[in-house]
Amino acid sequence: MAICQFFLQGRCRFGDRCWNEHPGARGAGGGRQQPQQQSSGNNRRGWNTTSQRYSNVIQPSSFSKSTPWGGSRDQEKPSFGSFDSGASTNRKEGFGLSENPFASLSPDEQKDEKKLLEGIVKDMEVWESSGQWMFSVYSPVKKKPNISGFTDISPEELRLEYHNFLTSNNLQSYLNSVQHLINQWRNRVNELKSLNISSKVALKCLWKIYTHLSPKIYGPDCSKFIILINKLSDVKDGINQAAPAFGFGSSQAATFVSPGFPVNNSSSDNAQNFSFKTNSGFAAASSGSPAGFGSSPAFGAAASTSSAISTSAPAFGFGKPEVTSAASFSFKSPAASSFGSPGFSGLPTSLATGSVRAPVAPAFGGGSSVAGFGSPGSHSHTAFSKPSSDTFGNSSISTSLSASSSIFATDNVLFTPRDKLTVEELEQFQSKKFTLGKIPLKPPPLELLNI
């Protein structure tokens, strides 16, 4: 049977009555191999016109991934606040960032999203008025990743800093740092409370992630991924992002030496190192064989050499001086990200820049552990590619990532191939900062990520 050309363009008038073949529309069994070609064809024609039908099809293949964000429909309404891990797997992992996030949603989705946003506003108000501990991460929905912009500092850490500064007779810098932290927190809370446009975009993106992403990704790892999303929208505000980078024990912090927190460069990235059964993606690091009990350093210490990302993040090393949140988003040179340490370390703040390694948006490059989307070909496998089932659960991401690996095949989901970018977009990615109004909607190409 002939393939219906109109259907491929998304405008077949006959629909089901059509005598030609509508690839992939015949239900799940519709042959995965075939749609692979068609889907790319489909992509080129038009995002918005992807038929609703596609979204019905539960396939881990690239086919469903190509459905754009905005246009996709969740057939099952995700229940707010709880997430049944079994049911919603394998759906819509396509992060077609190229899709307009303002695309209209179904009424159900809109309602849920509204609830999410309202929940956030309410939480912020409560947080402010209740006098609870400020320096805590926050997530609007339990079991879901943190929202960026909040730093996690325990009271003991803060107190230790106090004592250390006291003994070195440098109380003023402690006070300054604390004040700085408080200001950052307040700014962030106000931002979220007021839900300006850019926040809304970020949160909408967040919502998409929440509903589409497997719930098995947890806290620190997925948060890195979320930063990217948040960053995209926060760029506009030029607001002090209270070092989302910091928050994730992430790479930037290499130079933040605060007295209480020696930089531990030997700690390699999270997800790699726990399971004794499998090989860590840091091939160089671990000997590959499970560290037997009794043999010295399992994964942790050994990984220091291979960890391309120096991952230690002492708690206090963040604080962006006023300037530019945008800068930190650059995939390029780390020098752009001015992560001055606001006086916590006895060292001058300027020192903090420079040696920070790239993956500020660790979402994409930053080691491995991020949300399972470890950059293809890079050294780090994420936990998802590990066979061990329990550690990261049977997340849909893992199955679709490791099994089908189509997410890398299609490339245009996570990383845009270089040739698909316009000149302007390429320029944007290569520059140190995104220019407002010219921020590409597509994900950056793999090659430009500094690992």
Added chain:
Amino acid sequence: MSLFGTTSGFGTSGTSMFGSATTDNHNPMKDIEVTSSPDDSIGCLSFSPPTLPGNFLIAGSWANDVRCWEVQDSGQTIPKAQQMHTGPVLDVCWSDDGSKVFTASCDKTAKMWDLSSNQAIQIAQHDAPVKTIHWIKAPNYSCVMTGSWDKTLKFWDTRSSSPMMVLQLPERCYCADVIYPMAVVATAERGLIVYQLENQPSEFRRIESPLKHQHRCVAIFKDKQNKPTGFALGSIEGRVAIHYINPPNPAKDNFTFKCHRSNGTNTSAPQDIYAVNGIAFHPVHGTLATVGSDGRFSFWDKDARTKLKTSEQLDQPISACCFNHNGNIFAYASSYDWSKGHEFYNPQKKNYIFLRNAAEELKPRNKK
């Protein structure tokens, strides 16, 4: 006044606690005060295991010391010994035979204190303050587990200076608990990992946090067959999550409850929300106690999902708590936990440890 074996409850204090300048509100519950309490905030408390006759209490404080008292049946507390670190002590624990005490400190080391000889030697080293320390006694090995802000979990054979095993954590370790063969570690950034300790420690599962804010304390509970089956996790937001590892029905069995908030029923005025500083399970009844920055402690029955009791408000936050091995004594420490920053820190203020008869008040709600 006998602490054990009698059924006479202590009865709650009747003193008003609001605004009266003359009454000293440091002990509204009229509990037994431990003599020679530490000079600075108490970060951790631990009672001796059942293998040791009698009850001995260990407390680590921000004055860099670890103190030991003998608690007699009469309620009298006798200071026994003390050891020092070079930094504040963040966690303490006992070995299973009651002969050694392990202490973890901000000086990035952990020490083993032999009580009989009163000698302490260093047994562990980290790159950042050691936040948690636990003794693991498995059939085929024994070791000390230390969790640190350097994002590692290390296991030490006390005879060797290098760790038996190092596990990476995704973030700084904030709290941990061990009941063989299960261990739970809660980290910064709302990380939550469960380990299984049979044969050798290995990561069992990473769990999405059931709480929306920073993790503060965690305690494992056991089922009717005395096997660890889940844990309670407390956050800075006045909330505790009860989480079972393998429940038949996760959506229904796992739940969270709010605690340590003011204005319970009055919904119009904004609530004050306090951090949950410690959670401890009664070894016999399986009910739990929580202590918070609001200066109160509460007893809960997680199976009946009810609150059993809330104390009066102390004038300082309660920073730590623990039960003794048979559940007759509940100890809690009243000292500043830094929940309001340095402005509210008063080095002159006295820090207390109180002991309370816990035999009666923590009985579960009857479901006859």
